[in-house]
Amino acid sequence: MNELGKISSLPITRFTAHGAYLNMSNGNEVLLPQGYLTGDEKEGEEVAVFVYTDSEDRPVAITDRPVALVDEFAIMEVKEVTPFGAFMDWGLPKDLFVPKSEMGKPMTPGDHCLVMICVDYKTNRLIGVSKYQDFMLNDTSEFEEGQEVEALVFDSTDLGYKVLIDQHYEGLLYANETFKEIEVGDEVTAYIKKRREDGKLDVQLTPVGRQKYEEGAEKILNLLKVKRFLPLHDKSSPEEIKKTLGMSKKHFKQSIGQLYKSRKIEIKADGIELAD
Incomplete structure (x- = not known):
């Protein structure tokens, strides 16, 4: 049964009181129950369905989609x-x-x-x-440092969070480099930090290198355009900076350094403010 676990477009062959029967690639029919019909369907019309087995292990088609398909x-x-x-x-x-x-x-x-x-x-x-x-791949040669990837958070450890990348690669997001709340099930944009010898990937949430600080500077500048002043400075605690901006103290200092050099902000003893 090629359609098992997949979304397939199958033609309607006939209607009964229980629903519509659809023709599968092996020549057998599968029932689309009455509750999934709108009443406008016609014989010969193709319907996009998900095929699985019911409580009695009989094939059944439904128009609902599960959170994942076979091999996902x-x-x-x-x-x-x-x-x-x-x-x-x-x-x-x-x-x-x-x-x-x-x-x-x-x-x-x-x-x-x-x-x-x-x-x-x-x-x-x-x-x-x-x-x-059992499904992870160890050849990570297709990834480059700084590359942007979409990652699914699937577990937490003492070091940080395990993430799934491209369905077949395992990555680690370190807790001490994460400056926002992360939960299992979150889908996050991450950046490749390192390819490890064990076939796993170290990733981070902020861009690698100069781009990271450019984005941090832009975030601070946009906030200053609204508030005009932020009570954050060299003596501010890492916790306070993280709570306000969602970044590390090192990231904050390098970002405001960029803004100061470009004369977009003024640095005061008690904070930073937007330059006139």
């Missing part, structure tokens, strides 16, 4: 844990089952975990797999 990762909430595995909320009426043998670590209800959707070829059902390391 997503953060999912644990709904229930049994001796055999866990059931995850993936945005559909039937929860996704993660067998105990496919768990990377024990789960408890309410946890948010990184899960890949896979086909269990023994049962021809969709299952979840949280052993994410």
Whole structure:
């Protein structure tokens, strides 16, 4: 069943009291239940559907879309844990089952975990797999220092936050370089800081090099255009600067240095203000 776990456009072959039957690539039919029909559909018309299996392991088509498709990762909430595995909320009426043998670590209800959707070829059902390391690639040669990437935060450690990049690369965002609240499930724009020998990537939230301070200077300048004055200076605590601007003290000092050299601000003993 090529359509399993995917979004497919399938033609309607006939209608019944239970819904519409759609033709699949293998010649079999799959039911699109009545609740997913608008009433305007016609025989022969193609409908974009997601195909999975119902509680009795029969193929069924729906027009809802889950948080991820087959062979894709997503953060999912644990709904229930049994001796055999866990059931995850993936945005559909039937929860996704993660067998105990496919768990990377024990789960408890309410946890948010990184899960890949896979086909269990023994049962021809969709299952979840949280052993994410099995799907990671170690060749990071395609990435360059400073490159902008989209990253999915999927776990926290003593060092910082684990992130997923391009579905197949693991990165680390260090806590002492993060100046805003981060939670599992957040999607953030990050920048490659370093390619490590173990195949993982170190990333940061601010651009690498000069661009970082140019963006910091622009942020401070835009805030000064509204407030005219900011009570931040060399003696301000890192916590105060982080709370006000979301940046480190080093970043702040280098950014205002740029603004001062270009005569856009004046530096006072008790803060900075917009230059006339």
